[in-house]
Amino acid sequence: MSHTTYQQGMRIDWDVPITMDDGLVLRADVFRPQEEGKYPVLMTYGPYAKGLAFQTGYPSAWNKMVSEHPDVPHGSSNIHQNWEVVDPEKWVPEGYICIRVDSRGTGRSPGYVDHFSPRETKDYYECIEWAGQQDWSTGKVGLSGVSYFGINQWHVASLQPPHLAAMCVWEGSADWYRDMTHHGGILSTFWANWYDMQVRTVQHGLGARGGRSPTSGMLICGDEMLSDAQLAANRCDFGDEILAHPLDDKYHKERSPDWDKVTVPFLSAANWGGQGLHPRGNFEAYMRAASEHKWLEAHGLEHWTHFYTDYGRELQLQFFNCFLKGEDNGWANRKRVQLQMRHPDKFEERFAEDWPLPETxxxxxxxxxxxxxxxxxxxxxxxxxxxxxxxxxxxxxxxxxxxxxxxxxxxxxxxxxxxxxxxxxxxxxxxxxxxxxxxxxxxxxxxxxxxxxxxxxxxxxxxxxxxxxxxxxxxxxxxxxxxxxxxxxxxxxxxxxxxxxxxxxxxxxxxxxxxxxxxxxxxxxxxxxxxxxxxxxxxxxxxxxxxxxxxxxxxxxxxxxxxxxxxxxxxxxxxxxxxx
Known part of the structure; x- marks a missing residue:
């Protein structure tokens, strides 16, 4: 059952129910300022289990990041850090509500796991609309997050939720066929292996086998204990499903954005070194989405790093302050493209009016x-x-x-x-x-x-x-x-x-x-x-x-x-x- 605690200057509502149109109840953690009022929302929806700490689930990535970038852990207790989503301790004091939703069938949300499916996208739409209508919300919902939490932003934006006001897609591929499952028509084995390592390990129904969150006190993967056969029946056979669709057919198109319908303001942040998954989608989005207000950024280093560094966080904050708070902070007048150009031994910042660069x-x-x-x-x-x-x-x-x-x-x-x-x-x-x-x-x-x-x-x-x-x-x-x-x-x-x-x-x-x-x-x-x-x-x-x-x-x-x-x-x- 949901409950509330007060930690690190925040009010945290754990395991808040959000009911979908088919009656299934998803679970979300809501981090908000203790002071009563209406605030804009930053939301993520995904399969990595909101109760699983970054340090526990992804220790090698966390340890490398904080050792090389001390600005990441600085100023936070880091007990609420989760894989590829914002640290609420750094965002709630800025006047934002941070919401993490466990996607259908994962973490504490029951249901059938079917990644990037129309059902998942509809769930995300309904979560956005739920958040936009709460008493503590200004009605402006922004989407944030890395990878999975970026990919599904493109998809749900195609449905044009009325309360969706801005998106920051950090290293988020878009086209389910070209970016993700088949490179030039050649099958990528990434998704089958990812499924085994990062999703099945936090599937809803693992009960006590999935561990307990030290911050909420709840079982990370739900209270019910399902058998292996029941767990298997509650998830798609992801790798084989992808293999069964070698062409860009309906299966893939349902899991890809409609660029003509992506009209929300967005910041698309790509990683030069993300070959094989993300950068193509970030660049294609900038070139093809119908949004009038869109910006492109490209950087280097590890997949997760700059989302958390001061460089990345301050960039996101300026963008969201402009479109979720209406601040006249200069963002709307900045050049549309910001590149961290790679040299063999360094990065050099460069701004441009468009992509591809007009002077190419x-x-x-x-x-x-x-x-x-x-x-x-x-x-x-x-x-x-x-x-x-x-x-x-x-x-x-x-x-x-x-x-x-x-x-x-x-x-x-x-x-x-x-x-x-x-x-x-x-x-x-x-x-x-x-x-x-x-x-x-x-x-x-x-x-x-x-x-x-x-x-x-x-x-x-x-x-x-x-x-x-x-x-x-x-x-x-x-x-x-x-x-x-x-x-x-x-x-x-x-x-x-x-x-x-x-x-x-x-x-x-x-x-x-x-x-x-x-x-x-x-x-x-x-x-x-x-x-x-x-x-x-x-x-x-x-x-x-x-x-x-x-x-x-x-x-x-x-x-x-x-x-x-x-x-x-x-x-x-x-x-x-x-x-x-």
Whole structure:
């Protein structure tokens, strides 16, 4: 049953019931100022269990963050810290009510677990409308949070809840097919593994097996104790459901936003190193959402870090103060794009009027067969070069750069390929090397050794959407399979997710064309407590399910056809360093 305590200068209403239209009751914790009055709301809705402390559920991530960024724990007791949601001790004193809702079937909310489904999105809508009509609410509800708590913001915004006034989507992908489950049509195994590690462990019905919250005193996963069979019956078979939908069909479209209906003001915050999950959605949202008031920010470091640092928190606060409190604080007049540009050893802040940056010089670097180089001119003679279709592939490298070169934006590649089988998977990796040919890698959202950029395409999914495609961002329909005829070349336009890097003079830019996931090195020892695999360069965002990539279809030989009359190239977004 719900109850109230007073802690850290806040009134906390634990386990507040919110009844859905089908009669199911979700449970929420409400953190609000002790002083009576009406306040704007910051809400999150998700599956990670509101009673599970960040430090308990994700100890390796927490310990790394607070040791390297002391501003995160400073000024808070940190006993109310939860994974990927705001710390109420830092937001309630600013005049906000913070609400955490356990999504259907997780934590203390009963029901059937079906992630990002229309039912979940409808639940979120109803939670927003409930919060907007409470006596303590001003009627303005903002949405906040990282990852899952960002993804579902795009979805619920498509339903246009009347009380939804602003969103901050911090590293939140959007398109269930292109961003999350199938990269270029190739199945990502991330979600099946994530489900096992981060959702089943906090499913409603675990009872005492799920542990007890030290702050509320309640069992984290509900009071009832269900059998393993009952628990299994109360959740979807997530990995196999995704596998069963290899094309962008109704299943995926129901779990993706309708950009024409996303009209609420928002701040979209991307992570350059989030390849394999989030950054694409943050950039696509900025480019395609109908909102008149929208801003884009891009940063580096780990997936969760800057959401909690003073840099990120103060950015969010200024945004929400503008749209939830109506403060004339300068936010509405700021430039729409704020980038933390990556250098090999630092970040440098840059502001711009739009994305892609208006001053972008789209340059083509051509794949040359001789010595496998990237050059400013196409090859003079036609040539073919092969690689094992499931192997490490080929790498094309520029000559040492004659001057420092800044890159920021989406990228693409045009390749002409054939296969000895009826299909081929292409993995592209944009890389930078020092003058002595050591690779420059970055602390990514998850993996500590992330390359500059990545892109993927299954050759049989090469069909383009002529309306949404741009030279710098091809957009594939993924609505039919077009098998290859063995030995017959086809043209592939491959999307490479947005990136930034300032490459020093004398360094080299490279493009690897592979038949499998990038590997920085064979063993790193890098692991996080909430992921199964060792982090070798792609984090947990792998494409290694043999059911999706059977060897008889994808295990042949792939040939690159390098033709001066139809050249293969990498399109690079070069920007002037002195531009605003």
């Amino acid at each position: 010089d789209w340059q083509k670097l051509y794949l040359q067969p001789a010595a496998q180089i990237l050059a400013e001119r196409p090859p003079s003679q036609a040539a073919e070069t092969d690689f094992d279709a499931l192997g490490d592939g080929l790498t094309f490298v520029t000559e040492p750069l004659e001057q420092q070169t800044a890159i920021a934006g989406p990228m693409s590649a045009r390749l002409r390929v054939s296969s000895t089988t009826e299909d081929a998977d292409i993995f592209l990796v944009v890389r930078v090397f020092t003058p002595d040919l050591r690779e420059v890698v970055f602390a990514g959202a998850i993996d500590p050794h992330t390359p500059v950029a990545q892109g993927w395409l299954r050759a049989s999914h090469r069909k383009l959407d002529p309306v949404l495609s741009r030279p710098y961002r091809p957009y594939h329909t993924h609505d039919e399979v077009q098998p290859l005829e063995p030995g017959v070349p086809v043209d592939l336009d491959v999307e490479i997710w947005p990136t930034s890097i300032v490459i020093p003079k004398g360094y080299r830019l490279a493009l690897s064309v592979r038949g499998k996931d990038y590997i920085w090195q064979a063993s790193t020892g890098a692991r996080l407590s909430n992921f199964k695999n060792e982090l070798l360069g792609c984090g947990p965002f792998l494409h290694d399910d043999p059911r999706d990539r059977p060897e008889n279809v994808f295990g042949g030989t792939t040939t690159l056809h390098l033709d001066p009359n139809n050249p293969s190239f990498l399109m690079v977004p070069v920007i002037a360093e002195g531009a605003p």
